[in-house]
Amino acid sequence: MEENMDESQSQKGCKECCERCVGSLPWASLIATILLYMGVALFCGCGHEALSGTVTILQNYFEVIRAPGDVLDVFTIIDILKYIIYGLAAGFFVFGVLLLVEGFFTTGAIRDLYGEFKITACGRCLTAFLMVLAYLFFLVWLGVTAFTSLPVFMYYNVWSMCQNASSVEGANLCLDLRQFGAVTISEDRKVCTGSEKFLKMCESNELDLTFHLFVCALAGAGAAVIAMVHFLMALAANWGYLKDASRMQKYEDIKSKEEQELHDIHSTRSKERLNAYT
Numbered sequence: 001m002e003e004n005m006d007e008s009q010s011q012k013g014c015k016e017c018c019e020r021c022v023g024s025l026p027w028a029s030l031i032a033t034i035l036l037y038m039g040v041a042l043f044c045g046c047g048h049e050a051l052s053g054t055v056t057i058l059q060n061y062f063e064v065i066r067a068p069g070d071v072l073d074v075f076t077i078i079d080i081l082k083y084i085i086y087g088l089a090a091g092f093f094v095f096g097v098l099l100l101v102e103g104f105f106t107t108g109a110i111r112d113l114y115g116e117f118k119i120t121a122c123g124r125c126l127t128a129f130l131m132v133l134a135y136l137f138f139l140v141w142l143g144v145t146a147f148t149s150l151p152v153f154m155y156y157n158v159w160s161m162c163q164n165a166s167s168v169e170g171a172n173l174c175l176d177l178r179q180f181g182a183v184t185i186s187e188d189r190k191v192c193t194g195s196e197k198f199l200k201m202c203e204s205n206e207l208d209l210t211f212h213l214f215v216c217a218l219a220g221a222g223a224a225v226i227a228m229v230h231f232l233m234a235l236a237a238n239w240g241y242l243k244d245a246s247r248m249q250k251y252e253d254i255k256s257k258e259e260q261e262l263h264d265i266h267s268t269r270s271k272e273r274l275n276a277y278t
Helices: 002-023 027-060 074-111 121-163 196-203 205-277
Strands: 174-176 190-192
Touching: 027 074, 027 121, 027 205, 074 121, 074 205, 121 196, 121 205, 190 196, 196 205
Parallel strands: none
Antiparallel strands: 174 190
């Protein structure tokens, strides 16, 4: 009988512990962090490989050569974009950790308001700073999404021409890199429908793979935008909760101070009356 009671008490204690742990998790920040990491990983990985595929297409089918020296050409721009991708991956990994840690501390501050952890003005300022930073990064990812849509649109046009090669067989359509700003005006780098290079490019895996990689990168950028919106909502809610909890904390401190003063006054009067009787 006693063993069954001990077992039921231990199961009840484990259940309460699990409920306490699950309830103390900042689910909004956790979901936003996972979504942010997924979006950034998808954008950085697919974007990097799509840029490498673009270099292969330019070299093999358009015969674009890397300019010697420190000339700013399309290959240099692609290398710069790759370094930007590296910076985005590292920076938003750290930023996601900061926001997740802030979510944990804010949840702990709300639930343990009257415990050892006290809400301070520094904590509220940190939450407000992260909220402003999240809004700025939200605008950054909006720009990244808009910028990523450009190569998707370009590759979609080329991919559509390849898919409809039979219908445009009679027309003399050309893909001129000067229209996209990839080469200078003096360079003649174009591939026309019906040519051997155009047919090889359409039959190769580079074009199809690069196009779909850019589509995945665009989806990753969109996921990062949604994640930043989630972070903004979570941070705004946390800041409001912290503000209200701080006011409640001040009220409780003032109330306890007044009660202590009243207790001191009553104890002093009691001592005076006792001394008067004696």
